Amino acid sequence: MTTFSYDEAFSRNIGWVTEAEQQRLRQSRVAIGGLGGVGGVHLLTLARLGIGRFTIADFDVFDVVNFNRQVGATISSLQQPKIDVLAEMTRDINPEIELRLFPGGVQVDSVEDFLADVDVYVDGLDFFAFSARRVTFAACERKGIPVVTAAPLGLGTALLVFGPGGMAYEDYFGFEGCDEMEMAIRFLVGLSPAMLQRGYVADMSRVNLAERRGPSNIAACQLCAGVAAVETLKLLLGRGGVKLAPWGSQFDAYRMRYSRTWRPGGHKNPLQRLMRTLVRRQLAIATKV
Numbered sequence: 001m002t003t004f005s006y007d008e009a010f011s012r013n014i015g016w017v018t019e020a021e022q023q024r025l026r027q028s029r030v031a032i033g034g035l036g037g038v039g040g041v042h043l044l045t046l047a048r049l050g051i052g053r054f055t056i057a058d059f060d061v062f063d064v065v066n067f068n069r070q071v072g073a074t075i076s077s078l079q080q081p082k083i084d085v086l087a088e089m090t091r092d093i094n095p096e097i098e099l100r101l102f103p104g105g106v107q108v109d110s111v112e113d114f115l116a117d118v119d120v121y122v123d124g125l126d127f128f129a130f131s132a133r134r135v136t137f138a139a140c141e142r143k144g145i146p147v148v149t150a151a152p153l154g155l156g157t158a159l160l161v162f163g164p165g166g167m168a169y170e171d172y173f174g175f176e177g178c179d180e181m182e183m184a185i186r187f188l189v190g191l192s193p194a195m196l197q198r199g200y201v202a203d204m205s206r207v208n209l210a211e212r213r214g215p216s217n218i219a220a221c222q223l224c225a226g227v228a229a230v231e232t233l234k235l236l237l238g239r240g241g242v243k244l245a246p247w248g249s250q251f252d253a254y255r256m257r258y259s260r261t262w263r264p265g266g267h268k269n270p271l272q273r274l275m276r277t278l279v280r281r282q283l284a285i286a287t288k289v
Contacts, residue, residue: 004095010050021237022050028236029053029098031118031145033106033136035082036060037216038152039124040071041225043086046122047093049229051236054090055114057102058083069152069218106132111139120232123149128212130175130183137162137169146235146242150228152220153188154197156252159227160190163235166244167266174267184209185283186267189275194259196252198282209283223253 006026013022028051032039035058043056060082066073072085083103090097102114106125114136115121121140125133140147146163162169170176173190175183188209189195201207207214227249234242243249246263263269 006050006052006094006096009094010048013050017233017237024237025050025233026052028119029055029117030232030236031055031057031115031121032124033057033114033121033132034124034126034129035072035086036066036124036126037069037221038150038224038228039122040082040086041221042122042124042150042228043090044071044093045225045229046232047090047097049233050094051232052094052096053098055100055102055116055118056083056086057104057106057114058086059103059105069216069221071221106136108135111135115139115143115145118143118145120235121145121147122228122232123147127151127187127214128180128184130180130187134170134175141168148228148231148235149191150224150231151191152216152224153192153250154200154252155217155219155254156197156250157220157223157227158192158248158250159231160245160248161231161235161242162245163242167246169245172245172263172266181210185276185279189272189279190267191248192250193248193261193263193272193275194250195275195279196250196255196257196259200254204282207283219253223251227251 010022030046030051032043035043035056061079062073062077062082062085072082072089077085081103083101087099087101102110106114137147144164146161149160151158173186175186178186231242246266248261251258263272
């Protein structure tokens with residue numbers, strides 16, 4: 001039986017990072033809220049970078065509808081807690097890894113413990129988990145913890161990073177006083193101001209924010225994991241070059257287009273207001289069809 005060696009397991013990272021930096025990754029702690037479409041693949045990708053400590057939260061179990069995009073979803077994992085399945089998969093990559101598990105998900109009364117000693121928080125929460133997301137983002141802001149959120153939109157990924165020196169998440173999204181439908185629109189437009197995914201949806205009847213449903217795919221989730229992992233690596237190693245909100249980025253693999261956006265004023269920016277209006281109209285038309 002082969003004996004596990006951390007240095008050997010992650011030796012092929014060396015060159016892109018130094019040996020000293022790899023040891024910094026080994027001692028770093030990343031928190032991930034949600035282990036579904038993006039959260040699970042975030043965890044496994046970051047584990048393969050050699051990050052040695054994680055705090056993870058999820059309350060859900062795997063179902064057949066998760067098979068198209070969630071890395072832990074298999075016949076053998078049906079109805080098993082996502083957090084247990086992903087923890088086992090992560091330990092199979094690095095048996096020395098340190099995991100703190102929060103099987104109740106991210107909650108108001110546990111968020112302080114969830115974020116204890118965390119260097120970077122990576123958002124893996126469901127798109128519509130606005131309450132948990134606001135609680136977590138606010139706590140990270142208070143603690144000065146950078147937040148990396150990479151959303152699978154269309155056949156691509158949109159990236160935002162919040163942290164000290166950047167715009168506050170509430171100033172950027174403007175969730176305060178909004179109902180869930182409006183929060184969904186503001187979150188969608190805030191994540192992807194360029195909206196590169198518009199125009200190639202094959203069946204708009206499958207998009208219904210009011211019913212909390214929309215199409216998804218593994219390609220977008222995998223792209224999210226790669227982008228989020230690189231930003232997390234740069235933050236953990238102090239490499240620089242991380243653009244904080246109101247800067248944002250989006251790459252659409254279907255169109256092979258990349259856009260970097262800057263929205264000073266966040267949700268109050270005139271372009272953001274205009275895009276929200278266009279999204280409301282498009283959703284209204286789709287609902288009538």
